[in-house]
Amino acid sequence: MRLFLGSCFTLVLAAAIGLGATWLTLTRGVAFGALTIGAWTAWPRSGSVDIDPYARATIARTGELPVGTGDGVAFYARTDDIGNPLDGRCSFTVSGLSPPARFWTLTLYDPEGRLVANAIDRHGFTSAEVVRAADGRFTVNVAPRARPGNWLPTSGIERFVLVWRLYDTPIGVAMRTTKEGPMPAVAEKSCS
Amino acid sequence: MILRALLWILAALVLGGIVHLSTVLAMPQAAKQDAYARLAPVAPVNTIAMLAPPTAQGAVMPFMDPAFAVAVCRYDISAAPLKFSAPVSQSYTSVTFYTRNSVAYYAINDRAAGRRTIELDLMTTEQRAQMPEEEDVTAADRLIIESPTKTGLIVLRALAAEPGLMAMARRTLAAAQCHAEPQPKS
Numbered sequence: 001m002r003l004f005l006g007s008c009f010t011l012v013l014a015a016a017i018g019l020g021a022t023w024l025t026l027t028r029g030v031a032f033g034a035l036t037i038g039a040w041t042a043w044p045r046s047g048s049v050d051i052d053p054y055a056r057a058t059i060a061r062t063g064e065l066p067v068g069t070g071d072g073v074a075f076y077a078r079t080d081d082i083g084n085p086l087d088g089r090c091s092f093t094v095s096g097l098s099p100p101a102r103f104w105t106l107t108l109y110d111p112e113g114r115l116v117a118n119a120i121d122r123h124g125f126t127s128a129e130v131v132r133a134a135d136g137r138f139t140v141n142v143a144p145r146a147r148p149g150n151w152l153p154t155s156g157i158e159r160f161v162l163v164w165r166l167y168d169t170p171i172g173v174a175m176r177t178t179k180e181g182p183m184p185a186v187a188e189k190s191c192s
Numbered sequence: 193m194i195l196r197a198l199l200w201i202l203a204a205l206v207l208g209g210i211v212h213l214s215t216v217l218a219m220p221q222a223a224k225q226d227a228y229a230r231l232a233p234v235a236p237v238n239t240i241a242m243l244a245p246p247t248a249q250g251a252v253m254p255f256m257d258p259a260f261a262v263a264v265c266r267y268d269i270s271a272a273p274l275k276f277s278a279p280v281s282q283s284y285t286s287v288t289f290y291t292r293n294s295v296a297y298y299a300i301n302d303r304a305a306g307r308r309t310i311e312l313d314l315m316t317t318e319q320r321a322q323m324p325e326e327e328d329v330t331a332a333d334r335l336i337i338e339s340p341t342k343t344g345l346i347v348l349r350a351l352a353a354e355p356g357l358m359a360m361a362r363r364t365l366a367a368a369q370c371h372a373e374p375q376p377k378s
Contacts, residue, residue: 014204021208060220071349124259165257167286167301
């Protein structure tokens with residue numbers, strides 16, 4: 001009897017541990033080989049056959065297609081540079097110099113990867129349309145209410161994700177350190 | 193008594209680890225809503241299908257880049273190899289090959305292709321081995337890609353650097369072709 005109870009207990013606990021760990025890793029997007037620069041994190045290996053089992057399971061669950069390594073690399077930001085979560089009711093700036101790439105795009109999504117509805121139908125900027133200062137620096141204002149310059153509306157959603165995609169770039173292919181190219185800084189400006 | 197309980201918990205931890213690893217490894221096969229399954233209703237096999245641009249109301253896949261026009265060739269090369277060609281748009285065009293389970297195994301962009309059209313032959317390793325010897329030589333300027341799986345996705349992306357250029361990017365991709373073509377017998 002004690003053996004039976006013991007094995008039942010063990011099996012239930014094992015199922016809870018195993019499935020719980022799987023659920024946690026897949027919803028948090030755990031993957032190996034992350035490349036983090038400031039607020040931005042990319043998984044360059046996810047765009048190649050070297051993709052690890054966790055990243056494979058994650059993309060199979062979400063249904064997205066990773067950017068291929070010969071195409072580019074995608075950096076995700078869920079917090080600003082000092083770790084504040086990206087809250088759509090606050091305003092943030094993304095500013096700095098363009099990293100080395102032929103083109104880039106900056107896009108705002110909700111945490112599930114959907115675009116966010118807004119009055120001006122603006123979901124992001126490309127390197128060609130962003131307005132720059134004379135020295136080549138740019139500032140994108142990510143805010144719930146209209147701002148002058150490059151305004152990326154958040155529509156006041158609770159959490160958002162910024163995705164910076166670099167196309168035709170040496171980043172992630174040639175470089176492996178965290179001290180590489182200038183990635184734009186993400187900073188919280190005000191929170192109402 | 194306590195020792196016995198600890199042993200049971202240790203066994204649960206080991207078993208739990210096995211459950212965790214096997215569910216993670218089984219996920220790509222078990223997933224019902226992966227990219228291939230999402231594209232199957234909108235992309236017929238072995239032809240080019242333009243995808244609707246992502247909007248706030250909905251998108252075929254999550255995390256699609258709204259600055260790009262996207263077309264897909266959902267391929268099945270179990271019967272015959274695939275011939276693929278895509279014209280290069282004015283700003284940036286890329287072609288990425290995915291296996292049935294969304295693993296990107298090859299990607300090329302317009303600059304790497306170095307000409308006005310990207311032309312490729314997609315085949316399995318066995319089909320490549322069956323290619324006649326001289327065919328291989330005359331086709332040397334055609335790029336041959338080996339697909340690790342018999343089915344998969346070819347995704348074409350053309351950048352519209354500003355919204356006004358989206359129509360042109362979509363027109364460029366609409367001129368792409370992909371079709372199965374039986375091999376000449378050796």
